[in-house]
Amino acid sequence: MPELMRDPTREPRAPMMHSPSVERRAWYERSLVQLTLVRFREFMREPEAVFWTFAFPIILALGLGIAFRNKPADVVKIAVVRGTTAGDALVAKLGTAKGLKVESMDDSAAARALRTGEVALVALPDGSGGVRYRYDDTRPEGRSARFLTDDALQRAAGRHDPVAVSETHVSEKGSRYIDFVVPGLLGMNIMGGGIWGLGFAIVEARRKNLLKRLVSTPMRRSQYLASFLFSRFFFLILEIVVLVGAAALLFDVPVRGSLLQLFVVSLVSALAFGGLGLLIASRARTMEGVSGLMNLTMMPMWVLSGVFFSSTNFPKAAQPVIQALPLTASINALRATMLQGAGWGAVMPSLLIIVAWLVVTFALALRMFRWR
Amino acid sequence: MTPGTGAPALRVAGLRKSYGDVVAVDGLDLTVASGECFGLLGPNGAGKTTTIEICEGLTEPDAGEVEVLGRNWRTDERSLRERLGIQLQETQLAEKLTVEETVKLFRSFYERGRRVDDVIDVVQLDEKRKARVGKLSGGQKQRLALACAIVGDPELLFLDEPTTGLDPQSRRQLWDLIVELRASGRSIVLTTHYMDEAEKLCDRVAIVDHGHVIALGTPRQLIASLGAEHVVEFTAPDAPAGALSAEALQQLNGVRAAREHDGRWTLEVVGLARAVPALLSELSRRGLTLGELATHSATLEDVFVSLTGRQLRDA
Numbered sequence: 001m002p003e004l005m006r007d008p009t010r011e012p013r014a015p016m017m018h019s020p021s022v023e024r025r026a027w028y029e030r031s032l033v034q035l036t037l038v039r040f041r042e043f044m045r046e047p048e049a050v051f052w053t054f055a056f057p058i059i060l061a062l063g064l065g066i067a068f069r070n071k072p073a074d075v076v077k078i079a080v081v082r083g084t085t086a087g088d089a090l091v092a093k094l095g096t097a098k099g100l101k102v103e104s105m106d107d108s109a110a111a112r113a114l115r116t117g118e119v120a121l122v123a124l125p126d127g128s129g130g131v132r133y134r135y136d137d138t139r140p141e142g143r144s145a146r147f148l149t150d151d152a153l154q155r156a157a158g159r160h161d162p163v164a165v166s167e168t169h170v171s172e173k174g175s176r177y178i179d180f181v182v183p184g185l186l187g188m189n190i191m192g193g194g195i196w197g198l199g200f201a202i203v204e205a206r207r208k209n210l211l212k213r214l215v216s217t218p219m220r221r222s223q224y225l226a227s228f229l230f231s232r233f234f235f236l237i238l239e240i241v242v243l244v245g246a247a248a249l250l251f252d253v254p255v256r257g258s259l260l261q262l263f264v265v266s267l268v269s270a271l272a273f274g275g276l277g278l279l280i281a282s283r284a285r286t287m288e289g290v291s292g293l294m295n296l297t298m299m300p301m302w303v304l305s306g307v308f309f310s311s312t313n314f315p316k317a318a319q320p321v322i323q324a325l326p327l328t329a330s331i332n333a334l335r336a337t338m339l340q341g342a343g344w345g346a347v348m349p350s351l352l353i354i355v356a357w358l359v360v361t362f363a364l365a366l367r368m369f370r371w372r
Numbered sequence: 373m374t375p376g377t378g379a380p381a382l383r384v385a386g387l388r389k390s391y392g393d394v395v396a397v398d399g400l401d402l403t404v405a406s407g408e409c410f411g412l413l414g415p416n417g418a419g420k421t422t423t424i425e426i427c428e429g430l431t432e433p434d435a436g437e438v439e440v441l442g443r444n445w446r447t448d449e450r451s452l453r454e455r456l457g458i459q460l461q462e463t464q465l466a467e468k469l470t471v472e473e474t475v476k477l478f479r480s481f482y483e484r485g486r487r488v489d490d491v492i493d494v495v496q497l498d499e500k501r502k503a504r505v506g507k508l509s510g511g512q513k514q515r516l517a518l519a520c521a522i523v524g525d526p527e528l529l530f531l532d533e534p535t536t537g538l539d540p541q542s543r544r545q546l547w548d549l550i551v552e553l554r555a556s557g558r559s560i561v562l563t564t565h566y567m568d569e570a571e572k573l574c575d576r577v578a579i580v581d582h583g584h585v586i587a588l589g590t591p592r593q594l595i596a597s598l599g600a601e602h603v604v605e606f607t608a609p610d611a612p613a614g615a616l617s618a619e620a621l622q623q624l625n626g627v628r629a630a631r632e633h634d635g636r637w638t639l640e641v642v643g644l645a646r647a648v649p650a651l652l653s654e655l656s657r658r659g660l661t662l663g664e665l666a667t668h669s670a671t672l673e674d675v676f677v678s679l680t681g682r683q684l685r686d687a
């Protein structure tokens with residue numbers, strides 16, 4: 001059994017006497033550093049948390065990027081009714097036309113194919129040397145099929161266009177769906193990190209009596225809360241680098257504004273969502289309770305704040321509320337910075353909304369917070 | 373510092389605390405001398421934890437005075453926290469951290485204290501230094517909690533039910549640690565509902581029931597207050613109801629008191645050698661046969677039973 005006597009190098013404590021041999025702690029042994037390290041360790045040792053924070057948004061961006069990629073102009077399928085010499089001649093004339101895929105079928109099969117959308121148009125000889133088109137005029141494919149078919153037929157018949165035209169094809173970076181959705185995912189990620197990151201960890205610590213144990217030591221309470229904000233700060237940098245970097249590498253998503261502005265907008269948003277997380281966790285005692293509150297807070301913002309589609313799609317009457325949500329403001333500012341290269345002036349209104357959330361949530365949370 | 377000298381480590385007077393209609397602490401007074409190991413012994417729900425948490429400055433009392441190391445919580449909270457070591461009844465430390473990281477974290481809260489390695493050594497967790505807290509056994513977790521409580525080199529240590537729920541071997545291991553801490557001159561206040569724990573560890577014991585102290589003294593004094601050295605328990609399974617009475621049994625040679633609970637008789641006796649033959653001849657005189665017979669030296673448990681009429685464990 002090791003010796004339990006007091007350390008002989010330490011002066012016995014006596015009131016009114018300052019011991020000259022106070023053991024100073026090295027900087028890394030100080031409580032703010034240790035508390036922040038705990039946050040890192042707990043996060044990195046939770047593989048699920050790492051996945052949801054870093055891998056998930058990239059996978060989501062990949063999936064959305066593939067689903068909504070800008071495809072080369074589609075080939076339009078049309079049917080030609082066969083069985084007559086005029087019909088077979090029509091197949092021969094249209095067979096080589098650009099942008100069309102021609103199938104010959106009998107009358108009833110062609111009608112069925114048109115009905116089911118398998119072909120966009122049915123062409124058939126009208127019996128007097130002309131051609132009849134059957135198609136749905138309200139469908140865009142129907143109309144383009146009509147123009148493509150007609151153009152091919154008229155040219156084959158020897159039409160000459162009086163005006164010479166040439167074409168230049170463009171695909172503007174920054175206006176694709178993937179460009180739209182990446183700032184949305186970044187905003188969503190910052191929200192999740194703040195609300196889940198603080199909410200779960202704090203309620204878990206309260207439920208396990210760990211908060212009470214901590215406040216029974218000389219630990220400064222402000223440092224405990226600050227450790228969450230510090231760790232959020234470091235993870236935020238990682239999150240931005242990983243998500244924006246992956247989007248730039250894989251999809252060429254641009255960052256037109258300044259990186260500093262992108263970081264400041266993200267940081268202020270992260271702090272505001274941290275405040276919201278703290279507020280949600282300020283009194284809850286059970287994981288079920290806090291999960292419910294977190295979902296109640298985040299669900300409306302996932303839908304309304306313009307992560308996947310523009311928040312302006314919602315009715316005008318709801319806009320004042322929607323635009324005042326912290327995630328809407330955050331995503332608007334991120335999008336303006338990344339896609340439009342907007343400056344500080346342009347993102348300032350959004351930034352002020354986020355700061356207002358930050359101040360109000362922290363003020364309320366610190367007042368309501370239950371340590372025991 | 374030697375026990376019994378200097379200012380008291382803890383002084384509590386007229387303490388009251390209610391939660392709604394439930395009175396948890398009802399006018400409790402205590403004085404714990406510096407260097408003393410003091411036990412609050414009582415059944416679950418007696419108000420021990422509420423009392424100790426008020427002393428720890430974690431719960432606000434409704435009324436009464438608390439003076440810890442000569443200071444009070446309202447004016448000296450920060451400096452007091454530096455000088456106290458606290459183990460709460462149910463704290464689950466962060467499971468993802470290792471033993472060493474946990475002790476380092478707690479060490480970082482104190483201006484000065486003991487070396488992390490030494491403390492891990494003291495609680496015999498050297499081999500578990502790199503192990504995650506979640507992988508530790510119950511006894512190891514309690515020892516880690518103790519390590520966190522002593523890493524600030526406290527003058528006064530509060531331990532709330534330090535061995536509850538542990539297997540006998542782990543309990544003995546913790547007892548040895550607490551005995552050594554006491555030997556190093558620290559004042560210790562612990563709560564327990566195990567009488568053997570209080571007898572083994574404590575210089576003095578306050579028996580607490582319904583929120584106040586019903587007996588106070590050294591374990592030896594408290595047991596002596598029974599006026600009996602031994603306790604005899606017996607059953608007479610085929611005795612018709614009323615065949616035996618407490619009055620009659622108390623007349624027997626050497627018997628001080630007699631009680632019956634669920635068909636089981638308990639006699640507090642002074643002279644075991646006289647009382648047992650007297651009991652046997654009394655039973656045979658009445659034509660009754662003896663079922664079980666057991667004797668043990670009087671314990672704090674018997675003191676509690678004699679004061680309250682209830683057992684500690686099921687009170």
